[in-house]
Each structure stands twice: as C-alpha cells, then as structure tokens.
Amino acid sequence: MNDKKKEKPPNFGEDLGASNRLNENDTNEMNKEFDLDPLDESDTEYELALNETFFGIFNYHILIYCGIIYAHSAIGLTSLSFVMPAAVNEFNLSSTKKGLLVAIPMIGMLFGSYFWGCLASTKGRKITLFVSLLMNGIFDILSIFMPNYISFTITRFFVGFAISGPMNICFPFLGEFQPIAYRENILCCLEFFWVLGIVILPGCSNQIA
Template sequence: MNKKIVSYLMFAMITLAVSTTDIYVPAMPEMTRYFDTTVALVGLTITTMLIGMAFGTLVWGVFSDTYGRRPVLIISLIIYSLISLLIACSPNIYCVIILRFFQGVITSVFAIVCRLVLNDFLEGQELFRAMNLLNLGLVLSPAIAPVIGAQLSTWFDWRANFTFSCVGGVIMLLLLLKYVKETNKNKKEKLPPLLIWFGDYFKVIRHTHYSINNIMIMANYAIYFAFITISSFIYVTDLNFSPTLFALMLLFASGSYFLGSYYAKFIKSRYENRKYIDIMLVADLITLAGAFLLLINCFSHYYWVQVILISLALGLTRFGFGLMFTPGQMRALEFFPDKSGFALGACFFLMFLSGSFGAAWVSCFHRNHMLGLAVVVTTLTLMLIFLHYLDRRWLKMLRKIALIKK
C-alpha cells in the first residue's frame, strides 16, 4: 500500500467532509428566502451538523478498532452520499436541519478514522507531516468549496451544493476500494462493554493538562465556526458583497490558515524541541489581535473601514487557528499514546460540540451580526489567554510537587 496515495486520499476525504459545511455557506441567504425562514433556523443547519459530528466522534474510533478502518469508511461513504442526496430533495428547512444532524454523525467518521489510518503505519515527523496534510483540508475546503458553491448556486440553486457532495462521496468510495487496504492489524475481538467504554473516556477527560488543551482547541473551533456561520450574512447582506466576491474573501481566509499551518510545520521541523503549547500561545495571541480589530469595527460607520477591519480580523483569526490546530491535536495524543482512539475521539467530540455552540451563539445576534461576532470572538479569546496562564501555573505546581517528593 503506497503511503503517499493513502495520505492524499485521506486528505481528500477530510476535505470532502469539511466541504459539507462550507460549500453552501454562500447560499445561506438564498436558503433563508427559499424556505421563507429566519437566519437563526438556517444557521441551525450548521449547529445540528456539528452536534451530530460531536457524538459521532465518540463511537467511530472504537468501531474501527473492532471492525477495521476500511469497512467503517466504506459504509460511511455510502450513507454520506445518500444523506447528501436526501438533503438536496428536502421540502422544508426542518427536514434539512434533521438530515444535517445525521450527516454530521457520518461525517465525523472521516475526522477520526482517516487520522487513525495514518496513525497505524506512520510515526514521528512523517506522522506530523501527514497530520498537517489532513488539517490542510480545513484550508482547501473553505478556499475551494465556497467558490464552487457560489457558482453552483448562481447557475442552479442551493440544492446543487448537496448534489455535488453526493457525487464526491461516490468518487471517494471508488478510490477507497481501489487503493486502501486494512491498516488496523490489532483488531479487538468485540466492542467493549458500555461502562468500560465510557470509563475509558472518563479516564482520558479527567487528565488536567489534556482537558485544558481540549478547551483551548474548543475555543478556537468555536471562533472558527462563529465566523463561518455569520460571515455570509455580514459580507452578503450587510456589506452587499456578491456570493462570488464573498467566496474570494473565504479564499483569503483559507490562505491565512494555510500560512499558519505551514508556519507550525516550519517551527516544528526547525526547532524540534519547541513545545506544542508554546506554538499554541503564539497562535492565540494572534487571534487576540483579530478580536481587537472586531471590537474597533463596532465603533466604525464607514463602509470601507468595516470591510478592511473585518477582513483583517478574519485573516488573523484564521492564521492563528491554522498555527495551533495541528500542535493541539499532537499534544492531545502525547498524553495517551496507548489510548489514541479515545484521546482523539474525546478531543473531536468536545471540539465539534464547541463549534455548534459558537455557531448557535453568534446566530443569536441576528439584528447586529458584526457586534455578535465581536462579542463571541473577544470573549473566547480572552478565555484562551487565561487557560494558557492556568496551564503553565498548574505545570509549575506539578514540578514543585515532584521536587518535594525527591
């Protein structure tokens, strides 16, 4: 089995999965008019998907440990394609919301199992580069998917976006059947009992540094999805951008993420002893600068000043997210090398749950989108800075205890 082909195929699956969120973002105002509904209900299509993804992450890692990575991916791609087609045929917004939950449950397979596939046969710097490649799916999806979605919505309507996802799922299925073999060589004989299952998750979550690290990832992911949820209404509705021009702004944001992700890879390859938490601190300080620009924007009434400030804030927060995301995941895995499935599952469960929280919170500010974004991003960023202080303080305390015992 070719390592490069498998790595790029896992990357393509992650990109497809994330595009399920991004591809129809330019069409969200159109969906509001089409279904004659509210911004909050259309925003709920993102929230419910993320909730589904959150709960899905708790089971797919364990399922793939028992039944294998390949069968789980095959079944998931089939169901993913069918659900995407059903969403395209939905008669009302409530059907879309319900189906998006189940689509989220299935999409979470790719977030977990694709990483476990690489974790099965890669290690060290090779694994870090492969993980970074998977996270670049978060770059290409916001960069390419909204551009494709804007064109599909212009030439057809919002339904074409989900038809596109259905076709993408079928293509991924055919490639998987041809190029990927089973990578899990140590399958479990059966699923663990429910109490043991959740007991293992509890053991993972109660680890102090692991939990603080997860909350940092959660806050960043909530900021990320707050931007995704409200950005189309800010740019298209408030600032009168065309869907195509808005898609280009998302391309700029994706470029910022790419730079952050590349810089994280550069730091780790050049300074191998540099701790992941140090990279995460720099990233969160950059995100804080973006939050500061959003606050300034709330006091501006000039059109071009608002465009510049919001776009700069979008670029800074996305750069910070790209810089911290891979180090945050790698740090989570470091705490539990023998329970990587549980560690990654709990991490992504909390991450997707926080994404749904960020999307729901910012949707509450339907009368003032810019103010809502500023409040959400600033609050979460200040919490991030406090968590860094708490993490370092706790680490110093543990070192003192270790010295006393010696």
C-alpha cells in the first residue's frame, strides 16, 4: 500500500474555504498527526472549529497585541543593564550587591511563573495578562523613586515577579486562537517582537542619556 503524501500547509492569509472542511477520515488523521485525544470531545471540537475559520485580520491583530506585550517583557527584563551604571554610583554598590541586584528579578520570575500559571489556569489568561501587566507597570514606576538600595531591590523583585506573567502566557494565549495549519508559524513570528524590544531599548536609552 502506498503511503499517503502529507499535504503542504496553506500560506498566511489563504482562505481555507471548502478545502478546509474536514470529513471523518480527515478528522482521524488530524487526531493522529497532532496528538489530539479523540475521546476528549471538547478538545477535538475546538480544533475542528478553529480549522473551519478563515485566517484573517483578527489573527494578525492578536499577533500584534501579543507581540507588543512580548516586546515590553524583553525591555523590562533587560533594562536593568542600562540602569546599572547609574545605580552603582547612586547607591555605592559593591560587586556582591551588583550581582544580587541583577539576580533579584530572576528570583522574582521564579516565583511569579508558578503563581501566574496557576492564576491563568483558574481565572483565565486574559485577566491574568491584565493584572500582571498592571502590576509590572506599577512597580516599574515605583522603582524610579526608590531612594536606597534595599527599596530599589524590593521593587525590582516584584517587577520580575510580574513580568513572568505576560512572558509565559503570551504563547498559549496567542496559539489557542490559531488554526493548526498556521499555529507554528505564528508562534515563531512572536519571537521577532522579543528581538525588536531588545533593539528598541538601546535606542531609547541613548536618546535619554
């Protein structure tokens, strides 16, 4: 028996139309290819519904929105490297204190990843994104006005705690709106915004300096 050739995924923006209407055999093949559980009707029906939809402007919009959030996460995570020279002079930091200041946002992310992941699973990803971004903005602003090393370090801990939310939620939030044929490509495009954020940050810091 000849092996059935795999069809090439459609291009971005292509209307799947009638060719995307799945019969029972196509459904079984999709379950095998993408490891969907045919007994889990909610998962299977959701994927079928996504594949019945047209890939269009909504998908690009949500990619841009998630991309902006992801770029913001990149800026927030790497901005301390540009603040460090001023912080060293302002707080008279030793090498140990500088190392702790760099590490403390990562420690915050360690705790935040678990917290925001549980919250997203129980309360929903949209509200979790909103709360984590709001918290991140508040502590980012507060850190500007911190008069000493201890208070600045505390605010940076909560910045790291908050920023782990959008960093971890953007990918599943974006992916759950994409048809299977486009999902991998769209999620790869999201990484472009991380690079964009890292490129924008030095330009902004140069202008401020």
